[in-house]
Amino acid sequence: MxxxxxxxxxxxxxxxxxxxxxxxxxxxxxxxxxxxxxxxxxxxxxxxxxxxxxxxxxxxxxxxxxxxxxxxxxxxxxxxxxxxxxxxxxxxxxxxxxxxxxxxxxxxxxxxxxxxxxxxxxxxxxxxxxxxxxxxxxxxxxxxxxxxxxxxxxxxxxxxxxxxxxxxxxxxxxxxxxxxxxxxxDTHAEVMYYNTDLISQAGITEDDIANIKSIDDFKDLLKKCKDTLGSDCTPLCLSNSGDDPFRVWYALYYQMGGAPFVNDDATKCTLDKDKAEAAMKALKDLYDEGYIQKGINSDDNAVPFQSGKAAFLFGGTWLTGTFESTKGLNFNNACFPQLYDNQTCWADxxxxxxxxxxxxxxxxxxxxxxxxxxxxxxxxxxxxxxxxxxxxxxxxxxxxxxxxxxxxxxxxxxxAQFAPKASHYYNGIKTDLQSALDGYWTGQVDLDTAYENLETAVKNNLD
Incomplete structure (x- = not known):
């Protein structure tokens, strides 16, 4: 078009x-x-x-x-x-x-x-x-x-x-x-929240959080939480399907230098296969290494954090008011961490x-x-x-x-890395990408198949 x-x-x-x-x-x-x-x-x-x-x-x-x-x-x-x-x-x-x-x-x-x-x-x-x-x-x-x-x-x-x-x-x-x-x-973005009581128990300071510069830095903090907080707390609160893991993958993909999903007139898929797969694997590792507890429902992604059972949370800016009104929840918020080369985040x-x-x-x-x-x-x-x-x-x-x-x-x-300007993004590309990723997070498909599904999701929704 x-x-x-x-x-x-x-x-x-x-x-x-x-x-x-x-x-x-x-x-x-x-x-x-x-x-x-x-x-x-x-x-x-x-x-x-x-x-x-x-x-x-x-x-x-x-x-x-x-x-x-x-x-x-x-x-x-x-x-x-x-x-x-x-x-x-x-x-x-x-x-x-x-x-x-x-x-x-x-x-x-x-x-x-x-x-x-x-x-x-x-x-x-x-x-x-x-x-x-x-x-x-x-x-x-x-x-x-x-x-x-x-x-x-x-x-x-x-x-x-x-x-x-x-x-x-x-x-x-x-x-x-x-x-x-x-x-x-406005801009509403996927950001990071952390429970100040729990990170203190894990021996983590807010300076440590401010100094996250890589995925390894972040994993070091998650490991401290996993080792000290007990099995009833999840180091990182994130569902294994739905909007939030899509937004995290989206951020990691662009932090790695991934190209826009489509070309300028949205007539060609321009996904970067290597970076798309690397971003998928990076997030999947957080699930597989036990830093994200199983069973967090996509409809209640923030509930463990709100109830004091999560050290960190990736979630939307709109959650701030809810957390501020939650009695007994001591928390702070920060930009989505720079885990790779570029400081970008998902946003709408x-x-x-x-x-x-x-x-x-x-x-x-x-x-x-x-x-x-x-x-x-x-x-x-x-x-x-x-x-x-x-x-x-x-x-x-x-x-x-x-x-x-x-x-x-x-x-x-x-x-903020906003969505590509494509006629079929909102209810097309985005929805189908999310479905393709859900299959990988939940172990229904392997990495190669998941990428093939990502590519299909984009190609089926070109202008």
Whole structure:
């Protein structure tokens, strides 16, 4: 597919309510309910019949977002933020609406697992929202299929210069064919947590952790934990399937100097066989040498650490708030360690997007972009409470943020290795790579077969 998105034809406040609840960066399993109360949690005053059309869930998410009534003059925002994320996002929206903008923002929260499908379907039908969220790993797909608009003209007309506020890494991630398609909200990365009580028992200092420079250095610390903490503690907490071991392998692959999974136009698999296999073997050795206890469920990857039964954990930045609220858990966090040549980590980013909407006026689009920038810039320090690393320097260089644990991993803004810009990455390449790796971690296939499966995963999802 040729990457000239300007040639693609674009197909066609939350004033007093909450954006809903569920786990950060997770999925919703709520059962459907009906009635005005649940529908109103989406930010609209509706009749009972319309509430039934909205088909709201008990957690405040909605199954039919197109049916939510948006107050005249308001801008609609479709969100996937639930749980703690949803509460912090609601505060940002409420704070903005309290500034008396020309167009207040009304938030509608969708079921996480349905969000992208319903967004793409609604935009194609001409019923999409004024604004929305996209992971940067999904952004190219949305841009290449005409779901979202480039923001260049709106940013210029409103004197918003992203280079003054965001790292080049973040800006590059939202730039496609030299056009900006989103405003970065955060970076959420796979980082390292450690239990300060347990590492002390193992004779490990925080300086020892800061001085990890190789896989052997890290193994030395894990061995101390294994030798001293007893069989009920795992030196390293990591599931043997699912997202987290994929993210660790991803980090190791790029630390070893692995090439992007695809070429620039995503038409050819460019996996580096030697480095892909070396990264697989390096992680598998941690399982086989007993540094990771068996039986850690992919759905509960952080539970042993949260319960004080793990010395180290590789997990997402969004876990920070949960750990801080866990009574009796003394911990700290650090960037994903540099175990090989390059200091890189797996990361994704929530970004703010402007879906195609023919009925939206230029003034409304301008005000939408103003809100998006406000949410990231002025709202960034509020968003930091969710555990994500705020993208705007207004937030991430503030005195308040420097006093938060999130600042310990601020360098991940530059260490982040974002996903390749491919139309079939989010639900294609990534999902199939993860499945191929799961077979190796669990011993179902050998290394050679696992690599063949990795290569197939990429080749089956080229543009």
């Amino acid at each position: 040729k990457r000239n998105l300007l040639k693609i034809m674009l197909t066609s406040t939350l004033a007093a309510t909450m954006c809903a609840s569920l786990a950060a960066c997770g999925s919703s399993g709520s059962s459907g309910t009906t009635g005005a109360t649940a529908a109103n949690q989406s930010g609209s005053a509706t009749s009972t019949s319309n509430s039934e059309q909205v088909n709201a869930n008990s957690d405040g998410t909605v199954n039919n977002p197109e049916a939510v009534q948006i107050k005249s003059g308001d801008l609609s925002f479709w969100s996937l933020f639930t749980g703690g994320d949803g509460e912090w996002w609601q505060k940002i929206v409420s704070d903005y609406n309290n500034t008396s903008p020309t167009n207040p923002v009304q938030c509608v929260t969708l079921v996480w697992a349905d969000y992208y499908t319903k967004l793409q379907t609604a935009v194609a039908a001409g019923k999409g929202p004024d604004m929305g969220i996209s992971h940067v790993s999904k952004l190219y797909e949305l841009a290449s299929t005409g779901v979202i608009e480039p923001l260049d003209d709106y940013l210029k007309d409103n004197d918003i210069d992203l280079t003054k506020y965001y790292s080049q890494n973040n800006i590059d991630a939202v730039t496609i064919d030299d056009h900006i398609y989103a405003i970065p909200l 980013s929530h970004t703010l997007i402007l879906p195609v909407k023919k009925s939206r006026t230029k003034e409304e689009a301008d005000n939408a972009v103003k809100f998006m920038f406000y949410a990231s810039d002025k709202g960034g320090i509020t968003w930091a409470e969710s555990g994500q690393i705020p993208a705007s320097s207004t937030a991430n260089q503030s005195d308040k943020y420097k006093s938060m644990k999130g600042y310990n991993v601020i360098d991940e803004l530059n260490n």
